[in-house]
Amino acid sequence: MIAIDIHKILYTAHGSMLLSIQLDIEKGQLVTLYGVSGSGKTSILRMLAGLMHVDKGRISVHDKTWLNTNEKVHRSPQQRKVGYVFQDYALFPNMTVRKNLEFALEKGQDRSIIEELINIVELEMLQDRKPEMLSGGQQQRVALARALVRKPELLLLDEPLSALDVNMRSKLQDYIIKVHHQYELTTILVSHDISEIIKMSDKVYCLEGGKIVKQGDPISIFTNNQVSGKFQFTGEIITIKKEDVVYVVTILIGQNVVKVIAQESEILDLKTGDTVIVASKAFNPILLKVEG
């Protein structure tokens, strides 16, 4: 169990904001922090990693106290078993893939972990290359492997996949799920991508203005049975175009583009880029077998 109870005044572009968070995360869970920019997600990760000062509160990880401001306990980032993956990879450009991983080893640590991680994230063929020779997805695999070298008790992923294209995202999601289970990690993900959150997380916490306003399993948070339609997806509006007396709304659902006829009253509060639930009844779709 990871028990988090932290309070801090953050100074943002819109003035000061009290971040006040209480979370209990069960060991082995993958949870997501979801919310608009400036709601405090990254600050929470930084405070967990010991990279940001906490005004008041405590953090305990599997019964070990990492922070207790009352008792003046404050473990340094090095004393916390945390793996941290950022959106921008943050690899050492002058080192090969293997050297990047080795650099993360603790003194006296068994080096076999390097080989193991290279195998798990399938970097065997790339291990002697430098980061600039790798694609974004490959670099992020290296960053993920590097974050795991010290066998962290807590893995923090700060929008690790948001710079990648859809295909690459999906692969990386699979790698993350794989290592999360294999190393029995407790993982906190920051993500804006609802399909990613639904695919990956056990639980989602919705943040607004430094507070948790909603929490639960992702399916009920994001689809919450708003309607009974069983043919239900979440997607992003690409275009809204008027045709005759109706509107044709084009929506990206995962990698598929679908079109939905809508009325003016339905699109009044919708715009390109909005996330929508696309729902139809289970009676409407037809199924065609794809041959071979």
Added chain:
Amino acid sequence: MNIFSGHISHIQVSGSLSLIAIAINENVTLKTIVVETPETVGYLKKGNAIRILFKETEVMIAKNEISFQTSIQNILGGTIYSIEKGIIVSKVSIETSIGAVVSVISTEALESLILKLHQKVVVMIKSNEIMIAE
């Protein structure tokens, strides 16, 4: 989207399907079949308030003189109060005893039925086209 509120007056369950009757007012009860049961959705209880939703494109219009019988379970009488004519599709709004129902039909159908403002018509919605929400 056509949206109305009502109360559940009857539920018949078989396997994972339910036939739900929703009383919109004293005289009108609409029926829907859903792939849900009282076990899967907490609000499926007799007497509970519920909303029903159906797309304009699923609303059929017939002229009052229609006499043949259909398999359609939800039939409402009303009066056309607005027609927006497009090239391929047109939008017809009908005032009924439960409120305004909007139908999108082909302009060809609009013309062949010679639908006009203030005309009395019948609107029909198949029960499998109605969604429910809390």
